[in-house]
């Protein structure tokens with residue numbers, strides 16, 4: 001993809017990664033991603049905002065060559081993670097006059113992660129500006145979206161917010177701007193769920209902070225740009241402020257069908273009581289889908305068979321993930337089958353201390369579920385429905 005002009009002398013010069021299917025060796029990327037980099041020319045100075053993942057550095061350099069860029073004065077690093085910063089050392093080598101602009105915290109991280117020499121940096125304070133000649137960049141601290149050092153950059157004259165991960169989506173597309181809001185909503189929510197959900201409070205602060213800026217375009221560092229910024233700002237508002245919905249998320253594993261039979265019964269019982277259920281078989285599920293479902297859920301019920309006297313390892317993986325993501329869930333429970341005994345409930349409960357939830361009594365059964373177990377599952381469904389109602393979630 002050649003450099004594309006956003007406005008006169010403002011270009012997209014980043015790279016589309018159509019083939020990437022896993023991020024941070026953890027997060028599934030069903031639709032690829034992009035590493036957006038932006039070049040802004042003023043009448044006196046030229047700035048590059050972000051670089052790209054090192055695997056696609058040739059794309060960035062080819063784009064700069066096509067624009068005949070022989071001088072960059074400022075390289076702006078909003079965020080130190082390597083998918084944006086990884087090509088910084090090569091860019092700084094190619095443009096020896098360029099100053100690297102970032103927050104002091106980001107300087108510390110870039111020094112540690114990329115071994116960049118101290119004399120290449122110019123750190124900026126919150127709301128500090130740099131003039132390019134007819135164009136002014138304002139740097140707005142935006143910590144914890146999702147690292148502590150992050151800022152966003154606002155181009156005052158054109159009212160463009162370069163937001164890095166904030167408002168971004170892992171989506172490979174040739175469209176410069178959002179064209180399919182449904183598709184981008186899903187990709188942005190997946191990204192929010194996987195890396196930003198634990199930081200809802202700082203994100204609320206950051207939304208407040210940018211509230212009074214007039215923004216015509218949001219230019220994130222992943223996915224298409226937003227020329228109708230209210231769409232993505234409204235989505236973020238809903239993810240960080242809204243109460244959870246009348247929704248149960250039910251991740252489970254079943255080894256021989258007993259836990260699966262319990263899950264099927266509970267799903268039916270909850271559904272009959274008007275509760276939406278999102279069921280995930282952890283043997284095959286995309287954990288991004290599970291993370292997205294947790295954004296809006298009021299309750300998590302974990303379906304866990306017992307192996308070697310404890311929960312199945314895949315269950316512990318999901319419990320660890322849910323604990324790390326700190327969703328807004330208010331209630332939790334456990335169901336499952338065991339062979340002869342074990343400490344499944346105790347081990348799972350100990351793995352989720354970050355979830356500030358009320359534990360609803362679990363339903364465990366020996367072997368295949370029987371009449372009394374189905375009755376206990378009905379009681380669990382009734383309790384969940386009542387608690388959702390009492391919390392005003394329906």
Ligand code: FEO
Nearest residue numbers: 079081083084165
């Ligand atoms: Fe896209 Fe936090 O890096």
